[in-house]
Structure formats: structure tokens, C-alpha cells
Amino acid sequence: MGKVIIQQYTTKYPITMIGEEAGTCWGADTSDSSKNYKRGLECLSNEHGRTTEYPDVYMILDGYSARVIREWYTHIGGSPTRLQASTRYIDYEHGFDFVVPPTIQNNPQALNVYTGIMADIADGLKELDELGIPREDSALGLPLGMTTRIVCKHNARNLMDMSHQRMCNRAYHEYRKLFNDLCDALRDYSEEWQYIVDHYFMPKCKYMGFCKEKYTCGLMPRREAPM
Structure with a gap:
């Protein structure tokens, strides 16, 4: 089970910080x-987006699949930065944890096949290790479902924008869970983050008042095509 850990370097009072930075220039x-x-x-309400680039969130994402972390990296706006658990130095040859999707978890026959795949990969990596193959080469056989750990930094504007896409009901299920975990962690970090999460972290259909997706989930009415 994945978890989000908010680190102590995270801005404790993001709304106050936004107001102070803006006030300095005003x-x-x-x-x-x-x-x-x-x-x-007022800056948040008026969508003065540049001001929301000041508060930073430092976090650890632990126990999510390598696949979903690859998607996490696609949101590069606002100069976020990150480091990921090494496949060169960590010993994965003698076992690794992995994510099981709900569709497989709830199907005993499929679960047996899936865990068998993971066991075969682990056995193969161990054999390559015994043959003297460097870890940096054998790691190419690691599956996307393997869990990993990263440390990363994002600003408030980047996370607000990310929420519009990744809290959508049609987003990849593990990403939705990761983002909901992040929302819960930020709510627990401070009351000001709780306010931002509750008022500005939302799927884009709620943010815009209509759905822009070709294949809508039906949560909000679809925008009519321009004439």
C-alpha cells in the first residue's frame, strides 16, 4: 500500500506566504x-497563478508502482524536482514488492498468474546475479508494477494543475489513489493546506463547470462543441 509523507521543509503557511510575497510587490x-x-x-480567489508558485511541498512517495511514478514525472510545470530509488544500488535480485491492480486482486485465477509472473522475474534476476551480471544491467528486467520510492518537490500551482487532470474519474486508478493520499497528507500538515486542497484540488470538470473529455464519466455535463 502506497503512502505520501510530507517532509518538514514544506511551507507550513502557504496562504500567508502567498499574501506576503504579493504584498511586497504591491x-x-x-x-x-x-x-x-x-x-x-484574494490571490487564490482571483487566480493570480504566479503567486501560488511560492509555497513548496517536499514529499516522499513510497510504495507506488514504477508505472505510476513514470506518469507522475510528466507534470513538469513549475520546476519540480525529484530523485528515485536506485535500480543500480538496491538489491532487487532477491525480491521486490509490487502493486496488484483491483481487477487482478479480485480474480483468484488472474492473481495466481500475476504473482507467478512476478516470481519468475525475481528468480531470473537472482540467476543473473549469480552469473555475475551487474545489477545495473539485470535491472532492465524489473517490471513496471514493482514498487519504488521517490523524494520530490512541487509548488502549489503545479499540484493544483495536476489535480485537475489526475483526480478525474477516468484517470489511471493508482494515480487517483496516489493523489487522494497526497490530499489527505497535506490536510494533516496544516490548516492552510487543508483550505487549499478542499477549495482548489479538484477534477477539471468541477473546476471548469463542464466536461471536456470525449469519453465523459457523466459527473458533469459535457461542453457543447462550438458551432
Whole structure:
């Protein structure tokens, strides 16, 4: 089971920070945190997106599949950065954890086939290790379903934008779970993050008031094609 760990370097008061940074450029009084907070709410409400690039989230994503982490890397806006568990130095030859999709978990016959595939890969990697094959080469046989760990940094604007795509009901199921785990972790980190998550992290259909997808889930009405 994957988990998101918010690290201590994460901005504790993102809304207040937004208001202080904006106030500095507006010539406003930034010595009062309550005024900064109010100004930050205004920036969020008015969608002054550049201001939301200041608060940073440092996190550990642990126990999610290599496949979903590859998708996580596609959201590169706002200069996020990340490091991933090494396939060169970590010993995967003698076993690795892996993600089991619900469709397989709920089908005993399919589960038996799937776990067999993973066992065969692990056995093959062990044999290659015994043959003296360097880990950096044998690691090419590792499956996308193998769990991994990364540390990464994203700003608030990047995460808000990511939520519009990845909280959609038609997004990949593990990504939806990962993002919901992130929302819960940020809510627990501070009240200001809870406010941002509850008001600005949402699928794009809720954000825009209509669905833009060709194959809609039906949560929101589809936008009519332009005449």
C-alpha cells in the first residue's frame, strides 16, 4: 500500500506566504500575518497563478508502482524536482514488492498468474546475479508494477494543475489513489493546506463547470462543441 509523507521543509503557511510575497510587490503592509493571509485568499480567489508558485511541498512517495511514478514525472510545470530509488544500488535480485491492480486482486485465477509472473522475474534476476551480471544491467528486467520510492518537490500551482487532470474519474486508478493520499497528507500538515486542497484540488470538470473529455464519466455535463 502506497503512502505520501510530507517532509518538514514544506511551507507550513502557504496562504500567508502567498499574501506576503504579493504584498511586497504591491507596497502593502506585510508585517501583519492576518493581513497577509487575507491577501493570499484574494490571490487564490482571483487566480493570480504566479503567486501560488511560492509555497513548496517536499514529499516522499513510497510504495507506488514504477508505472505510476513514470506518469507522475510528466507534470513538469513549475520546476519540480525529484530523485528515485536506485535500480543500480538496491538489491532487487532477491525480491521486490509490487502493486496488484483491483481487477487482478479480485480474480483468484488472474492473481495466481500475476504473482507467478512476478516470481519468475525475481528468480531470473537472482540467476543473473549469480552469473555475475551487474545489477545495473539485470535491472532492465524489473517490471513496471514493482514498487519504488521517490523524494520530490512541487509548488502549489503545479499540484493544483495536476489535480485537475489526475483526480478525474477516468484517470489511471493508482494515480487517483496516489493523489487522494497526497490530499489527505497535506490536510494533516496544516490548516492552510487543508483550505487549499478542499477549495482548489479538484477534477477539471468541477473546476471548469463542464466536461471536456470525449469519453465523459457523466459527473458533469459535457461542453457543447462550438458551432
